[in-house]
Amino acid sequence: MTEGFEVVIPGRAETNGTARRPPEAAPDALALLGAYRDEHDDRDRPQPEPEDHRCRCGLCRDADAYLRDVVRGTLTERVLTVADVAALLGIAESALPDACRAIVAGADLRYEVATGMAAHTEIVAAAQRLATCEPVGPHRQPEWDAGWADVAARYRATGNPATLLPQYVQPAHRVLRFRGQYIWPVSPEFEPTILTVIQAWYATTWLKDAPVVCEFGCGPGHNLAAFARHRVRSVRYFGLDWSLAAVALVREIGFEGRLWDLRAPTAAAAPMPFGAAVVTCGALEQLGADWRPFFDYLARARPAVVVHLEPFVELYDPTQLFDFVADYYHRARGYLAGYLTHLREQEQAGAVEILHLAKHLGSRDHDGWTTCVWRFR
Numbered sequence: 001m002t003e004g005f006e007v008v009i010p011g012r013a014e015t016n017g018t019a020r021r022p023p024e025a026a027p028d029a030l031a032l033l034g035a036y037r038d039e040h041d042d043r044d045r046p047q048p049e050p051e052d053h054r055c056r057c058g059l060c061r062d063a064d065a066y067l068r069d070v071v072r073g074t075l076t077e078r079v080l081t082v083a084d085v086a087a088l089l090g091i092a093e094s095a096l097p098d099a100c101r102a103i104v105a106g107a108d109l110r111y112e113v114a115t116g117m118a119a120h121t122e123i124v125a126a127a128q129r130l131a132t133c134e135p136v137g138p139h140r141q142p143e144w145d146a147g148w149a150d151v152a153a154r155y156r157a158t159g160n161p162a163t164l165l166p167q168y169v170q171p172a173h174r175v176l177r178f179r180g181q182y183i184w185p186v187s188p189e190f191e192p193t194i195l196t197v198i199q200a201w202y203a204t205t206w207l208k209d210a211p212v213v214c215e216f217g218c219g220p221g222h223n224l225a226a227f228a229r230h231r232v233r234s235v236r237y238f239g240l241d242w243s244l245a246a247v248a249l250v251r252e253i254g255f256e257g258r259l260w261d262l263r264a265p266t267a268a269a270a271p272m273p274f275g276a277a278v279v280t281c282g283a284l285e286q287l288g289a290d291w292r293p294f295f296d297y298l299a300r301a302r303p304a305v306v307v308h309l310e311p312f313v314e315l316y317d318p319t320q321l322f323d324f325v326a327d328y329y330h331r332a333r334g335y336l337a338g339y340l341t342h343l344r345e346q347e348q349a350g351a352v353e354i355l356h357l358a359k360h361l362g363s364r365d366h367d368g369w370t371t372c373v374w375r376f377r
């Protein structure tokens, strides 16, 4: 008869149905199992506080999102709704002009939020770029001229107004700064679309009653062209820039171009009739701390309203890493310094009134698009 294999059940021992004495090891195994169970059965024990996985960098807003990114490396997809776009402009949803709603309705405004490790990757890249920041200043004038000459050539070759869009707002998949986080637009048209919304908002609210609109540092005139698309009555548009190529292009697309230096303004910039509006978009940015001559010019010309789309260093919170890198970048590039502080002091002194201040969207390195609207009292 063949020996059967042994089935040893703790507490019992049988071999092919034949009763046998339990092996010596059985009681010990049972004891071990019991001890193991006692050790791992925490039901009656006080539970330790859950471990706090939140990162302290200021970017990982919530522990769950952080963990999810660490575990899966995924990002979250969102979409800018009409309400979000109104919030982005700093206005009530009910105040969002129809022109802006129409743009939002026809656009792909989906984006992914870089949280957790993805945000870390972006911020490390931003920090690394700080080492190669080139300061702006009067020495860059030939570069601006060459850049606008390129845009002019592109426009002349195609006749397509879309080619007026500056190189730095060209459609692209890239990281942007939005509401204290890095985001990745799904569509390459995301950033240009937001600019179109801002232009429509300016045209239909702040500029809507102006008989004259002057854009200082106008570049190729794409903002003027956008404002003119929403015009409901006769308006004279002036584009002023220190680049001859820019001024020539502005004239070519049907507006009044003037060669003008923001650092050394002359009285003869443009007519400023009652109700005239002044606009700057990314132009004061280039002046660093040298904005005083321009402000004094405005104080003499006294436009009805001044609308800026500019980066304001005063709005960063450098105690947050996310803002620290942008604040550093802004200073390293020598961008606009002290202007908003001056406006606020002027407001305190009763000389001006700030009507609107809202941060919208930033490029990967800094918050370039903040609207500040003000007027002289």
Ligand SMILES: C[S@@+](CC[C@H](N)C(=O)[O-])C[C@H]1O[C@@H](n2cnc3c(N)ncnc32)[C@H](O)[C@@H]1O
Pocket: 144, 145, 166, 216, 217, 218, 219, 220, 223, 240, 241, 242, 243, 246, 260, 261, 262, 263, 280, 281, 282, 283, 286, 287
């Ligand atoms: C960032 S671009 C902005 C152009 C345009 N406003 C836009 O929204 O795309 C800066 C513009 O300011 C102009 N600029 C810089 N410094 C200037 C100065 N001192 N006087 C006049 N224009 C200046 C440049 O030629 C350029 O057109």
